[in-house]
Amino acid sequence: MIREKERNEFKIIVIGPHAVNHFRYFIERGVDAVIVGEPELTIDDVAKSLVSGDKELNLSNVATAHTVSMGITPIPVQVRDLADLPFLNWSICEGIDYDAHNSPKTFNRGFLYEASRGCPFQCIYCNTETHRRTYRKKPIERIQQELTLAVYEYGAEYIYFIDESFGYDDEWTYNLLEFLRDLPVQWGCQGNLKFTYPEKLSRMAEAGCVSMEFGLETYDAHILKMARKNNNLEAASQLIDHAIDVGISPLLFLLVGLPGETLESLRRTVEFLKSLKPGFRFSTGVPIPYPNTEYYRLGVREGKIREGQNDESLYELAGTIGNQLCWNLENKNRFIARYGPNVWGTKRNIEQFERDLMSCFSMDRLAEDNSIDLTK
8 A cells, every 4th residue: 555655646544443553553654644533533533634735743642754753642532422423334345245244144234333332341362451441431312323324325234233332321322223123224333241131132133133242252251350350250151052043143252362261261252152052153363462451461571572672573473472382473364364264164074173273382381370470
């Protein structure tokens, strides 16, 4: 894209979760501006300033070549009231087919939509510490207007709610479900095992939900506690099975290599997958030590990360902090490439997953150790 910019003389603005921690990386490679935090309330001003040639853009949440040269660190901002967001312009989707994100079914017209924003939980590995921990909701009336237009005017067949914590507020959620029940569209979302329960899943299915994602991460209570992940493992199996019973395909996100991880804890997670009824999917990743996370700070305390380290080398440390696992890097990369995308939880797939997972580690060098202390 940088080469295209040089040939065609357009401007590049970077937004999104990686902008917060890697703004210098983008600016050093020729990006014109990086907006850290939530971009909606400033992106118009940034675009106009770049087009007009203003090199000293005075916005505290924006990094440019000028601010980086001055040693200025941009400050992330967030939208306090989602009602202040501009009304969605669905016309840009007209005549274009989009895949249905993470859907268990095939749709030609899959749209993304955000009804709420933020996650109030404190997982040590999540890159939300600086600006995404405050939970906020769009007014139901606004959602009704935007989704009605998406479905009836622009042909949306599937809506994926990109909310980090869909369903966190019960009253708001049930009001939204009343509207979605009468909208001729199927949809999916991402929720949490902590605040989802069978009755809510049944109501969601009645309102057209066919997919729900959960961050299971691991089936080891000790590791979850260390990661400050609040899953209720005792209810997990019943909840996932109930979702399948009512027609919602659960997608379980797994993380391999959290603090305290051992071969035994990995086997425990695999056995849990084997215990579930068919109809779920799973997707696997490794925790990355993003700056401004407790996971990163743990890596600093262990001496694996230098204070202030913020480059591509952090990705090489993914899954290595707070545990004694000895990764085979070649097999690790092959494993993530294969199991990062959605995989159906069939008996055959899980058995192959188990074999490939265990091949990621050098057994003869492994020292099982659960004594990591996150409080130091």
